[in-house]
Amino acid sequence: MKATMKDIAQKTGLGLATISKYMNGGHVLEKNRIAIEAAIEELDYTVNEFARGLKTNRSKTVGVVIPQLNNIFMTSIITNVEEVLRRHGYGILVTDTGKDEEREEEAIRFLLRKKVDGLFIIATSKEVKILDVVLKNQIPVVVVDRKIERLEGITDTVLVENFQVAKKTVQYLIDHGHTKIGLLIGSRETYTSRRRMDGYREAFKENHIPIQEEWIATADFTVQGGYESTKRLLKEKEPITALFATNYEMTLGALLALNERGISIPEQVSLIGFDNPDLAKAMRPKLTLVSQPIEEIGKSAAKLLLERMELRETGKGKTIVLNASLEEGASVLKRINEK
Amino acid sequence: MKATMKDIAQKTGLGLATISKYMNGGHVLEKNRIAIEAAIEELDYTVNEFARGLKTNRSKTVGVVIPQLNNIFMTSIITNVEEVLRRHGYGILVTDTGKDEEREEEAIRFLLRKKVDGLFIIATSKEVKILDVVLKNQIPVVVVDRKIERLEGITDTVLVENFQVAKKTVQYLIDHGHTKIGLLIGSRETYTSRRRMDGYREAFKENHIPIQEEWIATADFTVQGGYESTKRLLKEKEPITALFATNYEMTLGALLALNERGISIPEQVSLIGFDNPDLAKAMRPKLTLVSQPIEEIGKSAAKLLLERMELRETGKGKTIVLNASLEEGASVLKRINEK
DNA sequence: CTCCGAGAGCGAAACGTTTCGCTCGTTTTC
DNA sequence: GAAAACGAGCGAAACGTTTCGCTCTCGGAG
Numbered sequence: 001m002k003a004t005m006k007d008i009a010q011k012t013g014l015g016l017a018t019i020s021k022y023m024n025g026g027h028v029l030e031k032n033r034i035a036i037e038a039a040i041e042e043l044d045y046t047v048n049e050f051a052r053g054l055k056t057n058r059s060k061t062v063g064v065v066i067p068q069l070n071n072i073f074m075t076s077i078i079t080n081v082e083e084v085l086r087r088h089g090y091g092i093l094v095t096d097t098g099k100d101e102e103r104e105e106e107a108i109r110f111l112l113r114k115k116v117d118g119l120f121i122i123a124t125s126k127e128v129k130i131l132d133v134v135l136k137n138q139i140p141v142v143v144v145d146r147k148i149e150r151l152e153g154i155t156d157t158v159l160v161e162n163f164q165v166a167k168k169t170v171q172y173l174i175d176h177g178h179t180k181i182g183l184l185i186g187s188r189e190t191y192t193s194r195r196r197m198d199g200y201r202e203a204f205k206e207n208h209i210p211i212q213e214e215w216i217a218t219a220d221f222t223v224q225g226g227y228e229s230t231k232r233l234l235k236e237k238e239p240i241t242a243l244f245a246t247n248y249e250m251t252l253g254a255l256l257a258l259n260e261r262g263i264s265i266p267e268q269v270s271l272i273g274f275d276n277p278d279l280a281k282a283m284r285p286k287l288t289l290v291s292q293p294i295e296e297i298g299k300s301a302a303k304l305l306l307e308r309m310e311l312r313e314t315g316k317g318k319t320i321v322l323n324a325s326l327e328e329g330a331s332v333l334k335r336i337n338e339k
Numbered sequence: 340m341k342a343t344m345k346d347i348a349q350k351t352g353l354g355l356a357t358i359s360k361y362m363n364g365g366h367v368l369e370k371n372r373i374a375i376e377a378a379i380e381e382l383d384y385t386v387n388e389f390a391r392g393l394k395t396n397r398s399k400t401v402g403v404v405i406p407q408l409n410n411i412f413m414t415s416i417i418t419n420v421e422e423v424l425r426r427h428g429y430g431i432l433v434t435d436t437g438k439d440e441e442r443e444e445e446a447i448r449f450l451l452r453k454k455v456d457g458l459f460i461i462a463t464s465k466e467v468k469i470l471d472v473v474l475k476n477q478i479p480v481v482v483v484d485r486k487i488e489r490l491e492g493i494t495d496t497v498l499v500e501n502f503q504v505a506k507k508t509v510q511y512l513i514d515h516g517h518t519k520i521g522l523l524i525g526s527r528e529t530y531t532s533r534r535r536m537d538g539y540r541e542a543f544k545e546n547h548i549p550i551q552e553e554w555i556a557t558a559d560f561t562v563q564g565g566y567e568s569t570k571r572l573l574k575e576k577e578p579i580t581a582l583f584a585t586n587y588e589m590t591l592g593a594l595l596a597l598n599e600r601g602i603s604i605p606e607q608v609s610l611i612g613f614d615n616p617d618l619a620k621a622m623r624p625k626l627t628l629v630s631q632p633i634e635e636i637g638k639s640a641a642k643l644l645l646e647r648m649e650l651r652e653t654g655k656g657k658t659i660v661l662n663a664s665l666e667e668g669a670s671v672l673k674r675i676n677e678k
Numbered sequence: 679c680t681c682c683g684a685g686a687g688c689g690a691a692a693c694g695t696t697t698c699g700c701t702c703g704t705t706t707t708c
Numbered sequence: 709g710a711a712a713a714c715g716a717g718c719g720a721a722a723c724g725t726t727t728c729g730c731t732c733t734c735g736g737a738g
Contacts, residue, residue, distance in 0.1 A: 004694055016694095017696080027715080028717085048693085049452065049695095050392035052695055054387070054694080055723055075408040079409070079435050086434065093433075096417075113386075259595065357687055366686080389725085392693095685732105688731080692728100696722085704715085705712100706713075708711090
């Protein structure tokens with residue numbers, strides 16, 4: 001039915017090995033090249049990836065393990081990873097763990113069976129034990145966004161400097177006279193959330209300002225969570241004067257809640273958001289926010305993995321730390337007569 | 340290195356064919372079954388999917404072609420599709436076309452090379468000519484959410500009844516005394532947007548109410564677009580009294596814009612949103628919205644494709660049309676003294 | 679007691695590549 | 709001008725499955 005290399009060899013009068021060589025970018029005589037190309041065109045030949053894989057043991061496919069797909073940050077990373085990899089002939093097999101540790105393990109096992117050449121993971125569980133199996137199979141892994149402590153120095157990692165930027169952001173609020181600052185984080189277990197929270201705490205500590213634990217709200221990384229937590233924060237006895245939301249969805253939720261309550265930004269409550277500069281710029285007042293280099297995260301991770309796969313290394317413990325930046329808008333009020 | 344069937348055969352003293360039979364769910368004698376399982380365990384054997392694929396010509400992988408990943412509707416579908424397919428041993432190869440027709444074609448060609456067993460597509464271009472090649476290769480295609488007219492009766496399709504629900508929604512607004520109704524759609528080219536817009540027009544027509552073209556705003560399916568378009572609508576000379584946003588992101592954008600302007604819902608402007616009942620329920624006032632059966636879309640599409648792949652059919656032109664429903668909240672005001 | 683059929687197991691031939699170790703002819707080098 | 713070096717092409721042996729057409733065994737029907 002479908003044409004094979006043998007057919008091309010027959011048609012051109014060349015040997016099988018020569019066709020194979022051509023198909024893999026090798027040099028053949030000009031006249032043979034033309035003949036081969038003509039035959040390919042005529043027979044509509046394409047390499048059979050199964051046979052190729054059987055010989056080379058590469059699928060030209062990588063796995064992506066993500067906690068949940070309902071989140072702009074995650075999907076932006078996927079988009080960028082996909083773009084870079086596809087350009088290099090790699091497809092991405094996406095799996096969603098639904099933030100469940102068991103499903104995470106299942107997903108990775110599944111990808112292993114599918115013979116992926118490499119793996120990206122934004123981890124759900126702390127240890128991700130199953131990754132040991134992956135590494136034993138010589139499959140390179142790039143850990144993205146959430147560090148897996150026990151694998152430091154073993155797998156490659158791409159992270160954002162969350163601690164410093166969070167600290168700096170809170171410092172910025174403190175410098176503007178705020179001491180009652182709400183914080184919206186995803187959960188207390190997630191690496192990035194913890195880092196951001198630690199930065200928050202550190203800023204308070206350095207300024208010798210006491211923290212109220214109620215100011216720290218876990219909002220599940222969702223719009224809804226941000227909305228509800230913000231409402232809760234507004235009801236606290238010690239009313240906050242500023243709010244820092246640590247992802248895009250929670251930022252939207254906070255905005256909705258504040259607006260709905262008729263609380264003006266920044267006059268009554270100052271707000272600092274996260275990600276998505278486009279929206280922030282369009283808004284009035286222009287939103288001050290922490291901007292992560294989302295595109296770069298995906299692209300760096302992709303390039304790192306590509307390199308490992310090309311060289312058939314499993315990873316060298318290289319860690320790329322990217323900086324997020326605080327982009328000043330007009331959503332933070334300078335409080336003068338603070339007491 | 341890695342164990343093969345031959346090793347299992349050797350270890351158990353059985354023939355290769357018997358092991359293969361076992362691996363594919365065939366019956367073997369109890370004592371052999373035990374021996375095989377022990378050997379598999381001991382040698383840590385797994386089937387080599389490349390070799391299997393070479394023989395069977397199936398990759399147990401399907402392609403997913405999506406216009407853009409930054410959209411809850413799209414990602415929810417992927418999530419559901421992935422869940423169902425993975426349970427059946429299929430992986431999903433996700434490609435993002437970035438709403439570009441050329442990239443859409445490229446993506447499909449790419450998936451073809453990757454030897455996917457089936458394809459889901461939420462189409463970017465109107466014709467998607469390249470699908471002819473896919474079908475010629477006997478690969479079943481399920482068209483999701485956006486009908487491809489020329490393939491009616493050829494590929495299977497899963498759609499939402501957009502026209503009726505949009506008409507009904509607008510009728511609902513009209514019944515509540517609104518005649519100046521803004522509409523946020525994604526673009527004028529997209530199938531779903533057109534259907535929703537047609538429903539909107541039809542409702543006006545049936546009620547003999549004139550439409551102002553300026554009320555129809557294209558907002559690119561994004562929060563930002565919804566936000567900006569809503570602001571624009573609020574500035575029109577003929578001020579709208581109601582707004583219908585036709586996806587989740589644009590709904591959020593509209594909410595932001597309305598709240599920011601201090602326009603109370605529903606007293607000054609009534610709002611009907613789209614998708615994501617969770618947020619809608621949490622909000623005050625509870626948002627009236629059109630709810631699409633997102634989970635069902637993904638699951639139906641997945642089941643449909645699974646069936647085709649199992650039976651090695653390429654599709655029979657079956658169309659599943661799911662109903663969206665109007666869920667009443669408190670974000671629409673009944674205008675009494677309309678004139 | 680014989681015969682038959684079902685069930686289990688087997689051997690070997692594919693599937694379509696890549697790659698190793700050759701040969702052969704042409705070009706370069708001293 | 710001979711030897712060496714090089715580039716191009718080739719044949720054949722893998723890679724690890726599935727599957728076709730067998731054989732063999734055993735139990736039950738007649």
